[in-house]
Structure formats: C-alpha cells, structure tokens
Amino acid sequence: MSMLTVSGVHTFYGRIEALRGVDVTVEEGEIVTLIGANGAGKSTLLMTICGNPRAAAGRIAFDGREITSLPTHNIVRRGIAQSPEGRRIFPFMTVLENLQMGASVVDPAHFQEDVDRVFTLYPILKERRHQRGGTLSGGEQQMLAIGRALMSRPRLLLLDEPSLGLAPLLVKQIFSVIADINKTQKMTVFLVEQNAYHALRLAHRGYVMANGQIVLSGTGQELLANPEIRAAYLEGGHG
Amino acid sequence: MAYFLQQLINGLTLGMIYGLIAIGYTMVYGIIGMINFAHGEIFMIGAFVSIIAFLLLGMLGIGWVPLAVLLVMIVTMLLTSVYGWALERVAYRPLRNSPRLAALITAIGMSIFLQNYVQLLQGARVKPLQPVISGGLRFMKQSDFVVSFSYLQIFIIILTLCLMVVFTLLINKTAFGRAQRACQQDLGMAALIGINVDRTISLTFVTGAALASVAGLMFLMNYGVIDFYIGFLAGIKAFTAAVLGGIGSLPGAMLGGLLIGLIEAFWSAYFTVEYKDVAAFSILVLVLIFRPTGLLGKPDIEKV
Numbered sequence A: 001m002s003m004l005t006v007s008g009v010h011t012f013y014g015r016i017e018a019l020r021g022v023d024v025t026v027e028e029g030e031i032v033t034l035i036g037a038n039g040a041g042k043s044t045l046l047m048t049i050c051g052n053p054r055a056a057a058g059r060i061a062f063d064g065r066e067i068t069s070l071p072t073h074n075i076v077r078r079g080i081a082q083s084p085e086g087r088r089i090f091p092f093m094t095v096l097e098n099l100q101m102g103a104s105v106v107d108p109a110h111f112q113e114d115v116d117r118v119f120t121l122y123p124i125l126k127e128r129r130h131q132r133g134g135t136l137s138g139g140e141q142q143m144l145a146i147g148r149a150l151m152s153r154p155r156l157l158l159l160d161e162p163s164l165g166l167a168p169l170l171v172k173q174i175f176s177v178i179a180d181i182n183k184t185q186k187m188t189v190f191l192v193e194q195n196a197y198h199a200l201r202l203a204h205r206g207y208v209m210a211n212g213q214i215v216l217s218g219t220g221q222e223l224l225a226n227p228e229i230r231a232a233y234l235e236g237g238h239g
Numbered sequence B: 001m002a003y004f005l006q007q008l009i010n011g012l013t014l015g016m017i018y019g020l021i022a023i024g025y026t027m028v029y030g031i032i033g034m035i036n037f038a039h040g041e042i043f044m045i046g047a048f049v050s051i052i053a054f055l056l057l058g059m060l061g062i063g064w065v066p067l068a069v070l071l072v073m074i075v076t077m078l079l080t081s082v083y084g085w086a087l088e089r090v091a092y093r094p095l096r097n098s099p100r101l102a103a104l105i106t107a108i109g110m111s112i113f114l115q116n117y118v119q120l121l122q123g124a125r126v127k128p129l130q131p132v133i134s135g136g137l138r139f140m141k142q143s144d145f146v147v148s149f150s151y152l153q154i155f156i157i158i159l160t161l162c163l164m165v166v167f168t169l170l171i172n173k174t175a176f177g178r179a180q181r182a183c184q185q186d187l188g189m190a191a192l193i194g195i196n197v198d199r200t201i202s203l204t205f206v207t208g209a210a211l212a213s214v215a216g217l218m219f220l221m222n223y224g225v226i227d228f229y230i231g232f233l234a235g236i237k238a239f240t241a242a243v244l245g246g247i248g249s250l251p252g253a254m255l256g257g258l259l260i261g262l263i264e265a266f267w268s269a270y271f272t273v274e275y276k277d278v279a280a281f282s283i284l285v286l287v288l289i290f291r292p293t294g295l296l297g298k299p300d301i302e303k304v
Helices: A043-047 A072-077 A095-102 A108-121 A125-126 A139-150 A167-186 A196-202 A220-225 A227-234 B002-032 B039-060 B065-095 B100-122 B151-173 B173-184 B187-194 B197-223 B229-245 B249-268 B277-292
Strands: A004-013 A016-026 A031-036 A057-062 A080-083 A156-161 A188-193 A205-210 A213-219 B136-142 B143-151
Touching: A004 A043, A004 B151, A016 A031, A016 A043, A016 A213, A031 A043, A031 A167, A031 A196, A043 A080, A043 A156, A043 A188, A057 B100, A072 A080, A072 B187, A080 A139, A095 A108, A095 A139, A095 B173, A095 B249, A108 A125, A108 A139, A108 A167, A125 A139, A125 A213, A125 B249, A139 A156, A139 A167, A167 A188, A167 A196, A167 A205, A196 A227, A205 A220, A213 A220, A220 A227, B002 B143, B002 B173, B002 B197, B002 B229, B002 B249, B039 B065, B039 B100, B039 B197, B039 B229, B065 B100, B065 B197, B100 B229, B136 B151, B143 B151, B151 B197, B151 B249, B173 B187, B173 B197, B187 B197, B197 B229, B229 B249, B229 B277, B249 B277
Parallel strands: A031 A188, A031 A205, A080 A156, A156 A188
Antiparallel strands: A004 A016, A004 A057, A205 A213, B136 B143
C-alpha cells in the first residue's frame, strides 16, 4: 500500500481547471519529485493534497485512508507537512516562534529535541533565533520554512520549490539536507522543483507535469536520460 | 489646574471603555480583514445583560457590592460571548470567501438586526440603574471647584488595566494567542501547520465580545441609563479609536481608545459639549487622510 495515493484528481480555480485528472503515488521512504514548467499545476497539486483548494473530483488517500474532504488542519495532523510556495514564514514572529508554530500539533515535550535537530541541520537559524522572520534573507527563510515543516514530525514532507531564487551554493546545501533527512530520519519526501537536474538526481522517482496532467514518469535516472526531458528542462546548463 | 485634572480623570475613564470595545474591532479586522460593524451592538447587549443580572441579583437579595459586580461581570461575559460566537457562526462564516463588500453589508445588517431585537425584547424606553458604587475621593479644592475621583472611576480604570494585562498574556503566552497571531499573519499557512482556523476565528469573536461586555457593564454603571441604541455611537467611536491606534494593532486599540476619550472630555470641557462627537469623528477623517495606518499600525505585510 502506498503512503500517498492521488487518483484522478481535478482542481479548479474559479473556472480555470488547474489539475486535469492527476495520478501520483508516493511510497514510504521515497523521495519523489515532480517537475514541470511554470503554471503546470505543481503547486496546485501540493495544495490540493492539503485540502486547500479542494479536489473537485478524484480521490486522495494517505496511509490507505481517504483524506480528500478532511479540513486542512486535520490533514496536517495525520502527518503531512508542507513547506509551501513562497515560503510563507510568519514575518512578525521570531525564528523560534515560527518553529514553535510548526510544532502546534506535537506534544510540547518533544519541542527542545526537535528544535535542536533543526538547529543542527541549519546552524544559521540558531544564530538568528530571536530575529523576526521577515528580516531573514531568502535562503534563511527557506531553511526556516523547511525547519518549521519538520517541527510537526511529519511522515510525509511536501516541499514546494525549495531552491527557488537561491544562490547555487545554497541550492546544493538545501538538497543535501533533503537527502540527509530522507536517509537518517526515514522521512518520505514529495518534492516539487523547477530545478530538474538537481531534483532528478536526488529523487528515487519522478513525475513530469504539463498543463495540469502527468505526462511522464519513471525513476530519477530514467528521466534524467530521457531526451525529451533533456530538451525541455535540462538544456542550457545544470541550473 | 484642578479643572484640567478633572477632565483628565473623566477622559481616562471614558477612554478605558472605548479601548475595551476597540480591541474587538481590531482583533477581528486583524484576523479576517473585515470591520465587524455589529460589534457596537455586542457592547450594547453586554450592558443589557448586566442590567438584567443586577436586577435579578437584587431580587435574590445579594446586596454586597463587590460580589454583585463580580457575578454580573461573569454572567455578562459568558452570555455576551455566546452572542459574539453566534454572530460569526451564523452571519460571517458562510461569507468567509465572498467579496469584502458582502461581509461589510452583512455586518451592518446584523447591527440593525440586533438593535431591533433588543428593542423588541426590552422595549424602546431607557432603562435606569441605581448607582452601584458611589462616593469617591475629593481633592484640590480651588474656590468653588473640587476635583472628584469617584470610586466608580477608580474601579473602571483598575479593572480595565487588569483586563489588559490578562488579555496581553493571553495573546503572547498561550497556545490560543500564538494561533491567533499566526492566523493574523497568514490564515492559509496557519491551517497548513495544523491550526484549526475556524475555531481560532470563533475564539477571537468570543474574546472581543467578552471585553466589549465588560465595557457595557462599565458604561451602565457610569451613566446609569442604557437603551437599545447606545451601541451605535459607542461602537463607531471605538471603531475610530481602533483606526486612530492602527487597525489590527492591539496596543493601538487601547491607545486610540484613551486618546478618543481624552479628546472628547477636553473638547466638551473647553469648547462645546454639543460638538464633542464632531471632534471625535474629525479625528477619524484626519487620520484616514494623513496617516491611514494609524499611530501604531503596521503597513500591509509585504510578501517576502
């Protein structure tokens, strides 16, 4: 049984059909990546999994139990955390408070242990812990967004373009942390990326999305070697 | 000097009442971005629940003032909160994702509805209450003018300050407070970290209504008469206070309330009583023109 099963999902923004029958599965322990051009519907899929917006048709199951019509906060309580598009950290809260918010659904007894783990992954956040979120740099905000998602002790981590707008060195660092979390904490990761090269190298499997539909899927290596993918997403350097 | 001091005392007392109501406006605006124009009516209902509770306690023979006031306060906070909760649940929640104008018109509609509801149930005549707390301190006698600081005014100021402290702790130290602030900053993200947004919004209305109900109790004790229409003017003045302090800012609401109270008291004392409302509302116009974010308001959160 797959950890996450998305089958035949359609999502609308007003009259615009952003997802047109999407099927995706994520197995426990995997890193699965979803690549595609801007506006293909990648972020919409992540948000639909979390119930906002709701799927107009189709079915989403987590651990074999349907979550399609659960309220967002209950989906999160089941063990899905998201670091969303645009990071969306709380700008008027300190770094520590942001992490505390991420732990809203967890027993406070775990707080110190979990904060220490995040600070080990991203030591810069420890230095900045009393600084307000809005004053952090883009890269630091990205780390905070991922850290905040980890604080809810999720079993499935949804990451929306963690490399967007970051310097190449930071991109490498973000991806190596994702690999590390997956290996050491056995966390399942569903990663949306435009940075196809890095994402496919990291992932066990990948999907390619275009115009609200999955058009290709395979292992990371297969997709990297696929000439169509190379032409569409990888030509012009390794991002 | 004595006259000035007297106005200062009067203005502070009035300002405390406005400030308590203003918090409800500013909290609701902060979390769902709407002006709850029916909040003045919640204050009015708080005053009515208080007067009924006083009369019932009188009939039961509970005459010891501190106990009576405490009981009335608990009763009015509880019952008025239910009104605040129901208002959001029935009138605003179904419109959460509608255009802002729909919510605004609904709020005005609920305001008219609640006024008429109380008028039907309680009658249109003013309701008097005998002074509950009388006497006071008198000092600084100057010819025939004496500054008086009544026990009632002392009570109002101290009680308001206590509520402020409790409320600030609630917002800064509790899980509800953190959830409330998270929702203010990003409602959608709050849901994504597992916060029950609907419940947080409900609790925001409940908290605002509880504070407004205490303001209603104070208004009743201070003026001794109430009618179904008191919520309109007090509500709009408290709204002005919230805008003056910076809508969405909690310290701003309190500061704005104090300033409006002081402006009104001094204007009445040194210029004309007839135009005291004009003074208060001129402030609203001036603030909106020259400093739309208010004294302590933050500019709209820039997306980072």
